[in-house]
Amino acid sequence: MFRGAFRLFRIAGITVYLHYTWFLAVLFFAQSPIERYSRAWWNYAEAIGLFAIVLTHEFGHALATRSVGGKADTIILWPFGGIAFVNAPRRPLATLWAIAAGPLVNVILLPVFWGLTHLALAHSASLNPNLIKFLSALEIMNIVLLVFNILPIYPLDGGQILSSILWLFMKEMRAIRIAAGIGMLGSVALVVFLLSRGGGVGSNIYSILIIGFLFFSARRAYMAAGQRPAPSGVVANCHCPKCHNSPPTGLNIKCPECNTQFDIFAASAVCPGCGQRYTHVPITCGNCHTTSPIADWLTVATVDAGAAKDQ
Numbered sequence: 001m002f003r004g005a006f007r008l009f010r011i012a013g014i015t016v017y018l019h020y021t022w023f024l025a026v027l028f029f030a031q032s033p034i035e036r037y038s039r040a041w042w043n044y045a046e047a048i049g050l051f052a053i054v055l056t057h058e059f060g061h062a063l064a065t066r067s068v069g070g071k072a073d074t075i076i077l078w079p080f081g082g083i084a085f086v087n088a089p090r091r092p093l094a095t096l097w098a099i100a101a102g103p104l105v106n107v108i109l110l111p112v113f114w115g116l117t118h119l120a121l122a123h124s125a126s127l128n129p130n131l132i133k134f135l136s137a138l139e140i141m142n143i144v145l146l147v148f149n150i151l152p153i154y155p156l157d158g159g160q161i162l163s164s165i166l167w168l169f170m171k172e173m174r175a176i177r178i179a180a181g182i183g184m185l186g187s188v189a190l191v192v193f194l195l196s197r198g199g200g201v202g203s204n205i206y207s208i209l210i211i212g213f214l215f216f217s218a219r220r221a222y223m224a225a226g227q228r229p230a231p232s233g234v235v236a237n238c239h240c241p242k243c244h245n246s247p248p249t250g251l252n253i254k255c256p257e258c259n260t261q262f263d264i265f266a267a268s269a270v271c272p273g274c275g276q277r278y279t280h281v282p283i284t285c286g287n288c289h290t291t292s293p294i295a296d297w298l299t300v301a302t303v304d305a306g307a308a309k310d311q
Helices: 024-031 041-067 091-121 128-150 157-167 172-196 205-225 294-310
Strands: 005-011 014-019 071-078 079-088 251-253 259-265 282-284 290-291
Touching: 005 071, 014 259, 024 041, 024 071, 024 091, 041 091, 041 128, 071 290, 091 128, 091 157, 157 172, 172 205, 205 259, 282 294, 290 294
Parallel strands: 014 071
Antiparallel strands: 005 014, 071 079, 251 259, 282 290
16 A cells, blocks of 8 residues: 555554554664663664553554544655554644644653663662663653654644644744744754764764655645635536536645645546555545545546547
């Protein structure tokens, strides 16, 4: 379903996928602090623990989206973290809750990791020192992820929270453009801050790659939000597989990978920003009320087009 990703498991109606490049990230994390533990496999446990925190964060987004009537059924883990494919109702407060729930999970985890770490320290005489270091590392990583995610840099959670708050007072696209503009400036400021601390590009390469991804994601969102909305009407070359009703234009979704907003039918279910395919997205027909994957709508359109040429 996703290029380069395979299915891990499904829980609470949410399928989790893992991108193959995730293993490169685990290897990178595992090799960096190799001297922290007396056994190398603890480094891999720490890296996997980091992504477990990320996965819990993404489940927060998905479950919160469902609680306000939105759709969320897919999460993918990749080297830069995780992506929850969510489609919250197009209301500012609903979107705000769906986004804020991710960092809220990290807030809930703060006392959990603090308690486990201090409990281990209290019994340090009878515990493996590596376990104490491991729990302490999880506590620190959770704090770092929380602080990083709430930075007002679009498309981080903090930037999207800012956008949702601005949406309460202005049009959505203007709110996104302001938040994305702040995100681009913030990304540049982060790189300057990292390099000013010393160590050069080499020692900060992974952080710079992540910040670069944020910058270009914010830029795509800024450009997409400035585009004029599609005219009203119907998408004539797509049809419901049951009743052959054509869908209306303006059925927009926001790509969770690059935050580009686009008409899913007019774009043939392919994000124009990053090329991600969304043919698995279920669509309910407004005429016969049956629900089918958009791939079926596009297949019918292809068959109909071929029949027209033969006539």
